[in-house]
Amino acid sequence: MHVNRRLQPVLAALLAALVTLALAVVIPFSPTSRTGASAQNAPGIVQGVDVAGHQRPGGAPIDWRTVSGPGGQEFAFVKASEGEGWKNEFYDEDARAAADAGLKVGxxxxxxxxxxxxxxxxxFASVINSGPALSLPPVLDLEVDEGLSPTALAAWTDTFLKEVERSTGTAPMIYTYRYFWSERMDNTSAFTGYPLWLAAYQNQAPRPVGGWDKISFWQRSDSGRIAGMNTPVDLNVFNGSSADLDRFAGGNYSAGGGVLETFQVPESGELGVLxxxxxxxVVAILGLATGILGSPQIADAAAQFGFSExxxxxxxxxxxxxxxQGELPVEDLRTMMLGEYSVGDLLILLNNAQK
Structure with missing residues (x-):
């Protein structure tokens, strides 16, 4: 949008005032270091992780038997591929080792x-068909639109999912997050026949989006710490019991439900921030995008939310x-500013903008 130069000082003053006002009404939060949510924050429910190459710094292996030890994780999703021809070099090793350790793997x-x-x-199908046997469905990780309209993106998604099922013989699952599905998929309810895995970094399980009546998996943190891994890892919970997970792995995607709908994770400072x-x-970040504010002001704004220095x-x-780099998702940020979205939603958006 073109802005008349004579109006720029006025807009600058207005945005600065918005920043001051917005920061003034932030609920005070004790400073905390995001050292990672503990898996023990969610006792009594079926827990799991999802991993990519980030969990293998220098190629160091994951100790999957410790990951699945007493009171540990029961399932794992491993990144297999991206785009038209990129494969995670650790996919086969981690999928096999996780399964050998007794985890259900997708x-x-x-x-x-x-x-x-x-x-x-x-x-994607060629990678998983030629790799270790899986017990959980293949997953479409949908977090960026790359310029497609909601209608075009829905058509793209439909084509991908149907081809994966045709090529693997298994109906897939969808992973996304609330802001993306609501705004970039126009909150379509066209895909409720597939299980939903929803990312939301908060203490209470999120409500479903897009017409789903429940979420099957909830990614509740992106910075968990668990035994057997030397790096932060995404923490997930399944919406059901271990027996429900067995049925889900057997192809009954309606298995589970009713657990996360009433579940409250014991309060975590990290998740409280998010x-x-x-x-x-968001207002402060938009201030940087327009040249009104700089990095120190962004850091100050983040610190006021309770992030560590x-x-x-x-x-x-x-x-x-x-x-x-000209990659700041300004239009998404403006949309977020007008909607009811969390700091966690914002960090997912910024993380995907860097990919």
Whole structure:
């Protein structure tokens, strides 16, 4: 949008005032370091992880037997592929080792909607068909639109899912997050025949989106710490009992439900930070995008939400890098500012903008 130069000082003053006002109404939160949510924060429910190459720094293996030890994880999703021809070099090793350790295992594909859905689906299928046997459905990880309209993206998604099922013989599952599905998929209810895995970094399980009556899996943190892994990892819970997970793995995708709908994770400071309304931080980031504010102000805004000094600096650095590369998702940020979205939703958006 073109802005008349004579209006720029007025807009600058207005945005600065918005930043001041927004930060003033942020609920005070004791500073905390996001050292990672503990898996023990969710006792009595079926827990699992999802991993990619990030969990293998320097190629160091994951100790999957410790991961699945007493009171540990019961399932794992391993990143298999991305786009039309990229494969996670650790996929086969981790999928096999996790299964050997007694976990139920699934694989996921990070979608690149700017590329052909059939080619991607066939490549994903070729990776998992030639790899270790899986007990959980293949997953479409849908977090970026790459310029497609909601209608075009829904068509892309439909083509991908149908081709994966044709090529693997198994109906897939969808992974996404609330902001993306609500805004970039126009909250379509066209895919409720597939199980839903929803990311939401908060203490209470999220409500379903897009017409689903329940979520099957909930990714509740992106910075968990568990025995057997030397890096932070995504933490997930299944919406059901271990017996329900057995039935789900057997192809009964309606198994489970009723657990997460009433479940409250014991309060976690980290997740409390992430579940706050993100308006103040979004306004500050937009201030950087327009040249009104700089990285120090972004870090200050993040610190007021309860992020540690290190994490606040990391957020500011990521935003600055995106802005300098012209990759800051400004339109998404403006939409977020007008909606009811959390800090966790914002961080997922920024994380995907860096990919």
């Amino acid at each position: 694989a996921y594909h990070y979608a690149r909607p700017a590329e052909n859905p059939v080619t991607q689906a066939q490549y 579940e706050q309304d993100n308006t103040a931080l 290190e994490d606040a600096a990391n957020i500011a650095g990521a935003v600055n890098n995106l802005a300098s």
